[in-house]
Amino acid sequence: MNRGLDPTAIGKSFFRDYYRKLNPEDVDVSSFPMREFAFSYFEGAGMQRHEAFRTPADLSEHLRHTVPRHVYYSSAYYTNPSAKDMDAKGWQGADLVFDIDVDHVKTPCKELHDSWTCKKCGATGQGTCEKCPKCSSESIEKEVWVCETCINVARDEVLKLIEFLENDFGISKDEMSVTFSGHRGFHVHVESEAIRSLGQDGRREIVDYVKGLGLDYKQILVRVPGGFKLRFDSSASGWYGRIARWATLYSSGNELVMDLKTWQIAIEKCVSSEGAAIDEKVTVDIHRLIRLKNSLHGKTGLKAAAFSIEELESQHLLNRVKAFKGEALVEVKRVPQVVLDINLKEGRQRIPLYAALYLLLNGAEIVSFQVL
Amino acid sequence: MRSELILTDEDLRKYPFLPSAVERVKELGLTLADVASSALKSVIERAGRYIEASIRNSEIPPPAEDCDEEIVSFMVSLLILKLIGDRLLVRRFAATFARRSRFFLGGEEQDKVLYLLSSLGIKVRRAGNAFGYPLSVNVFDYLSNMPERRGSWKLVHRIVERGWVYVGKAEAIRLGEERLRTLIERRVEEIKVDGLQIPDPLYSLAEKLSSEWGTYLRKIKENWAIAGVDDWESALPPCVKTIMDSVKAGKNVPHSARFMLASFMLSVGLSVEEVLEVFRATPDFKEQIARYQIEHIAGLRGSRKKYSPYKCDNMKTLGLCVAECNVKHPLQYYWKSLRHRTTTKRDKV
Ligand code: SF4
Ligand SMILES: [Zn+2]
Ligand SMILES: [Zn+2]
Numbered sequence: 001m002n003r004g005l006d007p008t009a010i011g012k013s014f015f016r017d018y019y020r021k022l023n024p025e026d027v028d029v030s031s032f033p034m035r036e037f038a039f040s041y042f043e044g045a046g047m048q049r050h051e052a053f054r055t056p057a058d059l060s061e062h063l064r065h066t067v068p069r070h071v072y073y074s075s076a077y078y079t080n081p082s083a084k085d086m087d088a089k090g091w092q093g094a095d096l097v098f099d100i101d102v103d104h105v106k107t108p109c110k111e112l113h114d115s116w117t118c119k120k121c122g123a124t125g126q127g128t129c130e131k132c133p134k135c136s137s138e139s140i141e142k143e144v145w146v147c148e149t150c151i152n153v154a155r156d157e158v159l160k161l162i163e164f165l166e167n168d169f170g171i172s173k174d175e176m177s178v179t180f181s182g183h184r185g186f187h188v189h190v191e192s193e194a195i196r197s198l199g200q201d202g203r204r205e206i207v208d209y210v211k212g213l214g215l216d217y218k219q220i221l222v223r224v225p226g227g228f229k230l231r232f233d234s235s236a237s238g239w240y241g242r243i244a245r246w247a248t249l250y251s252s253g254n255e256l257v258m259d260l261k262t263w264q265i266a267i268e269k270c271v272s273s274e275g276a277a278i279d280e281k282v283t284v285d286i287h288r289l290i291r292l293k294n295s296l297h298g299k300t301g302l303k304a305a306a307f308s309i310e311e312l313e314s315q316h317l318l319n320r321v322k323a324f325k326g327e328a329l330v331e332v333k334r335v336p337q338v339v340l341d342i343n344l345k346e347g348r349q350r351i352p353l354y355a356a357l358y359l360l361l362n363g364a365e366i367v368s369f370q371v372l
Numbered sequence: 373m374r375s376e377l378i379l380t381d382e383d384l385r386k387y388p389f390l391p392s393a394v395e396r397v398k399e400l401g402l403t404l405a406d407v408a409s410s411a412l413k414s415v416i417e418r419a420g421r422y423i424e425a426s427i428r429n430s431e432i433p434p435p436a437e438d439c440d441e442e443i444v445s446f447m448v449s450l451l452i453l454k455l456i457g458d459r460l461l462v463r464r465f466a467a468t469f470a471r472r473s474r475f476f477l478g479g480e481e482q483d484k485v486l487y488l489l490s491s492l493g494i495k496v497r498r499a500g501n502a503f504g505y506p507l508s509v510n511v512f513d514y515l516s517n518m519p520e521r522r523g524s525w526k527l528v529h530r531i532v533e534r535g536w537v538y539v540g541k542a543e544a545i546r547l548g549e550e551r552l553r554t555l556i557e558r559r560v561e562e563i564k565v566d567g568l569q570i571p572d573p574l575y576s577l578a579e580k581l582s583s584e585w586g587t588y589l590r591k592i593k594e595n596w597a598i599a600g601v602d603d604w605e606s607a608l609p610p611c612v613k614t615i616m617d618s619v620k621a622g623k624n625v626p627h628s629a630r631f632m633l634a635s636f637m638l639s640v641g642l643s644v645e646e647v648l649e650v651f652r653a654t655p656d657f658k659e660q661i662a663r664y665q666i667e668h669i670a671g672l673r674g675s676r677k678k679y680s681p682y683k684c685d686n687m688k689t690l691g692l693c694v695a696e697c698n699v700k701h702p703l704q705y706y707w708k709s710l711r712h713r714t715t716t717k718r719d720k721v
Contacts, residue, residue, distance in 0.1 A: 167533075167534065168533070169532070170511065195512060197516075198512060198515060198516060200626070201515075202512070202515035204626075204691075205515050205518070205521060205526075206515065208526070208528060209528055214528055215529070216526075216529065219523065219526070236503055237532060238531050238532040240531060
């Protein structure tokens, strides 16, 4: 079966199949009627915001009918979620949400699947790049893909974050849920009465805490004979305990007394290893729209599946996010060496359907596409 | 949180906002008409003095000798504030009243502090002097009420353990002060005056205070008119304008926003005095501290480094950017719109 080479039409027809089979409970979220929903479609740009639904069944009906390319819902609860104006919406609180995306993390695999082009001088290269090495321009066009390594790196950051949330903030695992972001990372949601009403400043403080931002050695060290030591011993929890553990690597004696310079190195090392690489904008925004669990990402065709913490530690996370079975015969120009868990070569090849759809939706140059 | 701790009249006199104080007045069965009657004239006068103090940004006078009089005066103050209906004044009052309470709390035994904070809704418990700290506070209560987001208050510098932050007694009290501020603001907001029969003496007091407040605000506004550039404000980039509006409305804006506003105004040539005037509207305004901070940003103190306002990129990460202006720096926006204005003026001539 050849569905022709209109990526939008092909993508939409597969999304339609997917949403037809979706159950209302798959898209259920807490306080359902208080959430704002938003959609963008295969046709036309822009986003349709300020939608609200009475029940998950109404929403899944809407998904079946309109087959959106992207589906979002608000982390916030509103008395009147479909109002257009923020004041009229009546903000009642918001979940605490973290976004972890390997865009902001160094991974070894980007050389294999990402590339960039300088919009000014036309230079190109593999991997990622913020500033053109030739002309120093910062207007860089990036082509990014996701592979299994990316997902594993993101997962490790999620686990770090969860450690902070549990041990420091005392949030229990059943107040947290983790969903795949649909592309290169995960979202961690915390739903708890104690957090709902927390404002932006409080949330920013949580961000700084889990990233270890703003740690000032003057605040945490005290002067002692022979140098400096931590204000509290290593049994103190929070960053003190973490820093103490790293400092043992740098200290010769068994008393943790070191000079300032060494402390700074130890603290930096500790922060860069233990801090969780989250995107602060998402956490601080109390009106944020977030991809709905079990919806499809319109540029990958992958499912925003929900993971339990135990499942996160398992081996093949990708298996849970593949939404389509079967195979396809595709011919692609200029392919990344690896996408998802598939190695690619030039020319015509038989690959799993989920990978073929990913290539198609993420804008690879596809010469032919045939579902087998 | 020991239940056998009984609040005395003396406690209710110092803390007339406590739930048990409200209960007690309910039991008295006072009506508004009673309050307005000449027998309780002292109550209305007292409420008036409390609000006047916050208009002038000075300390709230000490509580009445009689516990019931104090509780009723406090409640009448809230009602009058509601009648005046100005949020900035409510914030002012809440801040000054909370400050008076902090002063009393400072003199209390630890157990009583624990009890009082709990009744304000802060989860707090004894820490048994772990790491030298007598108390610990629920981390989210800490985050919602921390007075500053830097230095020793910053959460990364604290011992945080399974949802609890260790604090000293004075710190716990400071958190309580912030909490009380929010509670008082909320209490006023929740008062419903529709359908209430407001007795004349109360009404005329509200009117008198309202006009005093109006005079005060006008004075501030006059100081706002900045020499040279008329209509100076309309050239502001949307982000700075937003912060300025919040500050003028007496909202409690985050530190980063205050920094932005101050550094921006200094950069476009306003004086420390002029910047200070703007911040006078903030609820927790303390002239000395504010002056110190502004002079610091202006590079007149400390490192002698003049701080520049944030770039658009930084504004975006801080969540302070509110539009897409196609500029790299908010200052760029400002100069552009000023330049535009002068050319159009010349065109007309
Ligand atoms: S783009 Fe720059 S100038 Fe415009 S609102 Fe955002 S931060 Fe301000
Ligand atoms: Zn270039
Ligand atoms: Zn990868």
